[in-house]
Amino acid sequence: MAHAHTVPQRPAAAAPTAPVHYTHRQILEILSGLMMAMLTAMISTSVVGTALPTIVGDLGGQDQLSWVASASLLTMTASTPLWGKLSDIFGRKLMFQSALLLFVVASIAAGLSQNIGELIGARAVQGLGVGGLSALAQVILGDVVPPRERGRYSGYMGAVFGVATVAGPLLGGFIVDADGLGWRWCFYVCIPLAVVAFAVIQRVLKLPKVRRDTRVDVFGAFTITGSATLLMLVLSLGGHEFDWNSPWTYGLLAGAVVMLGLAIVAERIASDPILPPRLFRNRTFVLASIASLCVGIAMFGGMIYLPQYLQIVKGMSPTSSGLMTLPMVVAMFVTSTGSGQLVTRTGKWKIFPVVGLLLVGASMYLLSQLHVDSSKLVIGLDVAVLGLGLGLTLQILILAAQNSAAMSDLAATTSGVSFFRNLGGAMGVAAFGAILTNRLKDELTDRLTAAHARPPASGTALGSPDAVHHLPEPFKGMVLGSFTSALETVFMVGVPVAVLGFLAVLFLKETPLRGKAPAPAAAAPAAAPAPAPAAAPVPAPATALGIHGVVRSEVGRPVPGTALTLIDVGGQQLGRAVTQADGGYALAVPGPGTYVLIAATGEHEPQAATLVVGDEPVAFDLLLTGSGGLAGTVRGTGGPLEGATVVVTDVRGEVVGTTRSGPDGGYAVRDVTAGGYTLAVSAAGHRPAALTVEVTGNGQTVQDVELAPGAHVHGTVRNEAGQPVADARVTLLDGAGAVVAAVTTGPDGGYGFADLTGGRYTVIASGYPPVATALALDGDLDGHDLRLGHQ
Template identity: 40%
Template sequence: MPKEHPAQAPGTRGVGAAMSALVLAVLLAALDQTIVSTALPRIAADLDGFDDIAWVSAGYLLASTAVTPLWGKLGDMFGRKRLYLAATAVFLAASVACGLAQDLPQLIGARVLQGVGGGGMIVLTFALVGDIVAPERRGRYQSLFGSVYGVASIVGPLLGGVFTDQLSWRWAFLVNLPIGVVALVVAARALPAGVRGARARVDYAGALVLAAIATGLVLVTSFAGRWGWTSPAILGLTAATVALAALFVPLERRAAAPVLPVTMLTSRTVVLSSLIGFAANAAMFSVLVYLPTYLQIVDGVSATLSGVHMLPLVVGLVLSQSLAGRWAAHAGRLRLILVSGLVVNLAGLLLLSTVGAATGTVVMSAYFLITGIGIGMVPMVVLTAVQNSVPAADIGAASAVVTFARSIGAAFGVAVFGALLTADFATRTRDLPRTGGFDPSRPESLAQLPAAAQDLARAAFAHATGGAFLWIAPALAAGTVLALLLKQGRATAAGQAAGEPAGDRPAAKAGVRSRAA
């Protein structure tokens, strides 16, 4: 059965060129999840669509999550390079359509199409690392992408604000074109051609059901706070999603080439790693999304300065990503890295839950640094553990499973954190004057309150944020327990070339073929 082998990987210089293209692609896709946030008020005003503006972000998240498993499986079947180039082209074309949109329905439609391309870029990038890099070195290279995510989460909103204030919100989308074209050209020249996998009918039914499940999950997590967790719409979506999930497994068992092989759902490494990725991303995105708002409301800094204050977190994230990748490559102690990262991340969350208006800048920076170190040690190590535990022919599908779980975890974490924060803040400020239309989602509106009320609002927001961090902490605690259940060790190229799932096979002789985490 033909399949893509690491033996087709380019040389050292070629790996560098290929990785530079992949890093650029991940940067674009990651930025598009964050750069629009600060531009949304201006977009709503220009396109007269305040009621439906949330769909500009939700449409991208929904589409990118829903198509992830299909892109991964198609890459396994038809060769990842050609699918990657196609996904990048779709993303760039949709970026132009976003920048030229004349009304909100056009923009939302273009964002959905952009999510289709962006989801393919992300999952195929992760899978391509499995093609061009040996198993024992994947952790080092995957760590680059985690660092890019961390930087994008801070830089994205800042760039969105600069483009909106100095040029136009349309440049938040159009800026993708020159960078993306460079990435596309380099990728076309540097990526290995690959070989098609097994010739079989595409599992469109499974892909459609899985996309519907993803759609239900994203809609529930994105709009439960707006519609109400017990509203008929949310309850109906939840019930439909559960019913589709029950239908999915027997459907995939009958498929000739399932979009998500059932064996993935029975692999201890894949299942545990996906759950860990879900928990870690729920905590990570809660921190990255809400800390800038905290700084702007409680400390009274500008949007730009909030990014500067977040730099210790980014430094910790980038540093720990790099060290975790190198540690995994040389020692293969993936379980130890995951447990350490989750414990440090949990400690950071607990420290952040204690901050308030009286917390000094130095202390806050130390808390940010600790949190960043914990965040950086987990995501890409989880992906490396999964890739090293499956046959080479299933790397795309396995990468898609973890990416899917992490995307849902991010949406779930942000939704739950936001709901807890909003409810607690509303309770603490029920007696505040509402003149001036203060809205916590718009920190600049705080200035419209009377001076005494501003101090009360800041204190209430600080307490509400700390309480929300405490509620997120159990997710990381659960992830730590799951990480302890993972198998210790690492995979080798010999094991994957043999087509054996390294993480779930019996122990082999030392130095020949040991188990993946």
Template identity: 40%
Template sequence: MSSHPPQDGVLLEEAPGDPGADSTPHVNVAAVFIGLMATMLLASLNQTILATALPTIVGELDGVDQMTWVITGFILASTVVMPMYGRLSDLFGRRPVILTAIGLFMIGSVVGALAGSIEILIVSRVIQGLGGGGLMILSQAAIADVVPARQRGKYMGAMGAVFAVSSVAGPLLGGWFTEGPGWRWAMWFNIPIGIIAIILVSIFLNIPHVKSKHMPRLDYLGMVLVAGATTTLVLLCTWGGTRYDWMSAPIIGLLIATVVLAVAFVFTELRAESPVIPMQLFFERNFVLCVLAAICVGIVMFGSLGYMPTYIQMVTGVSATMAGLLMTPMMGSMLIFSIGSGIFVSRTGKYKFFPVVGTLIMGLGMLLLSNLHPESPRWELLGALAVLGMGVGLSMQILTLIVQNTFPGAIVGTATASVNYFRQVGATVGSALVGALFASRLMSNLMEALGGNAPAGSGGGTSLTPEMVDGMPDALRLPIVTAYNDALLPIFLWMAPLGVVAAIIMSFVKEHALKETVEKKVEPVGADA
């Protein structure tokens, strides 16, 4: 029996047992997994459910120029809180922290459903993100509490499949709501799912948690600093080149603030009793490599996924529901290759191959998307999306598994949250940069294409909806379609090399044997019961 040094007053001990066993004493793994899948679905669905509804929403609320924040607001908020949720769940247990996250998410959904302006909608997305950030990482961390790393691949693959299904089910539902009862039902829809998730988590997520001998001080200063640094970085990427010139005083000020806050955060974490992101994590080679690769994956995945449904509607003229259906090849390939890679890892214990090849394929998918044009046949679009989904499916969940296999059980939540945090930083920066560049290039292209010929009710281009564009004569419609195409797809070409960079990074990962047992937390001798 092997043990690890105490972490926060808790001694870690590897429990002997059948390597193939999927459960731990007193815990029904299948029941736990049902609850965790529900929480993962709740969070992942809402990263994409507004994608097909977005053109209609911003047109109705007169907010095309603020379109970026409907997506970025959710991702930014979820990113900021990820490290905090991971650390809090390591200290206080998974269940109460997950229930808190679900509650926040449901509050944000109600606010969004009642929103009467684009500003209130953005606020609601921020509140949703504050809850959603916990749901995404805690569902992965809790699996590590009950399933050994060797068997965990198939579970992580299934979670990746949930994300894959959500990436298409979200746009489909968003399109159906938009064309049917109205886009606000994309918010109301979260309430019954949230209630189901609360019931499942309350009943089934009964993972034994042993309190430490003494309660460490929470790292409030670290929480504030990481939130501040993340926010200033996103503002820098969002406003640079759009609201302000890159060399303007506000942008330079944000750059300085980001650097100062990041440096202050590092020094704070080095001295904190219970740091949000322990700097010792970065002493592990595999963790650093996975973090760098996760940032690349986040930039590519969310930078493309958030805006493709809008592109499809405006350029091809299809309905919101059809735009969601056209994203199906990406979902299908993500689902197949995420589950398939997870099963293979569980059976063989080999995992390095998948993120290396997967990120290369991901870059190829971006290259194929960047070569589309308004006259491209439908199969080219579907094929490019399938290739992108294949790459993401092969790599995303394996990165988390590698990190979890690197650290002892007492800090699995923190380590899982940290690698997801950095992936979300990439996602946030990617979405912000793509959104800012897209909006800036689009408005410039529309002004050039339309000149003084903007149709009535379009707000000079800021209130265009897919229905409005589709009903225009070709003399007006074609310049607008070309403006959308030329505004977005060249950005995808600029992101394609990130797949190659991530593959090179992951080629240096050391492939350690996956752990055959689940680590248990036991109180040190003399600890209070």
């Protein structure tokens, strides 16, 4: 009976993969739906990172913070192999749409969460949907396009992956900071795109219905997901929820090994296994999986810890650090799409991952050489090298594995390679984090010991970037130097990982890609009629097709003089325009396709939007957010104050800008979005001031600050013999007898009170027969010593 079910399955499985049923335009439509789903899935995994402090502050549960971040990663990785098998049984389209629906429902649940437990559960379900989307997108692409022609399409998928990974934290920071949104919109923002992707796939993806084996390998599913889950728990929670050297670590690792052994047994005895053992007898699959594991380690390690260098060492804001990764995104986009086109034209693919892994290893070495004074140009070049390597590697490895697999194993092969890449990402984040923590502690301890200095009040633990940059010298310099040295070790560890991946792809056998070549030289005359019908209608719609609309500000007013640039998906400029007095614009496009519209003006934040143009002109209105600012003058009793520290914090207490006043007392904090803020100003010899300001989005808000003069009292408590008295209690009373402050003397008998206004005070020293002295302050008072009747 088992044999009767198996026989029709193999020939039937090949039917959906025949590309003859899809024109180039239909493939592009399917690709657009897959790209939207991939963009939604990948952004959802990274967008929450920026919002985590706010989420925990709202819902509570600081001790469960790591679970919010790791829950989706755990379920995404563990479920990846299952989606491929389920799509073999129930169909690609149904499972892909099911993953989208699961993702949307989980995103809504996450946004509506009322406590940390509900949020963790919703994130876990969200990870299940993301696992299905990331795996099945590649499987569907493999169904509708033969390997020889698949390169030019899979390159776009790789570019989407890189863009989403970097754009997620930027989007998360914007949503949390935006008025009227809040952290819950980090989960809602991806829902519209997922719904559109669902509709596109429903309309354009029409795969043949085939009879398939309806049996599910339950034992294999349980053991595979169980092994992956236990390993992911160790990697995600080790060093956070429990120590690496602890019973929890050894117990979970032992459980993972046992489940892995049972999974091997399960797959050997199953009639239709989830990960067929024959895959691991396929040299290309094994080597591509090893290389994908190494790429995942290097990629996620670099993307996670590079922003920490930019924010902590270089002092950049989260948004600025995200923008510094744009060279990596651009480089990844160019090499991913370019290598895909070359693979389609030449049929040669091995050279790309070979060069790509070399570049990844070189980038890890270059990143390890960054130091406190590294320029932005050097940083940009280093991350661009990483982007070049990733773009040449990510999708080509999946393509090579798909090309070497039987058509009946396409889904298992694709999901298997994706599984190892995700697993490598989790391993990279965990391993690099452990190395960073241990090296930072050792480096900082060594520097403090060499300088014979005590650690700061926070100890040797690394705080937030703002906390680090507010440390007093020399501790600040020690922390920055220690963090840079620790990161050097982290990135140097990535070098041998990349070398291992390079060796794996070096031993790959370059088998010819299945499918026909697009247009070889000998076939040029025969191919001439094919482009003719597509080329003929282009001139006609070129004059009619275009994008038009109005650019408005956030209050609905037209924004004249806005510079608009239209580019294609390859980054080539296609047209430019400037909005008229009514904010209107119009741009022509060469034909149907996907385009990017960029709007920039000096008084607003720049914006970019992706537009899909079909057979009709597209009307698109653009909304620009105001770019506000805060400026003013700091004055004291003697006039303008130079060098006063000015700090601007938002309603959550997060620092959004810091500066110092100039010689004329003037200060300016730029790129402050509209909203309410707290302005705090401090200067030597003056009392600090804090006031609430409202920044508008249509210009610069002016707020002057007056600082009242401050005074201090310092002295030493001595006994009758003139020796310092330790542990004496010194209390300061104002003219009304109210206690202003109290301190206890140290070994040197010294005491001090700062930040005082002028007036009459009483200083009382006790601990022995008390002594009280009166004084009148109209400025600083040093050397106000007190004598206690002490033997």
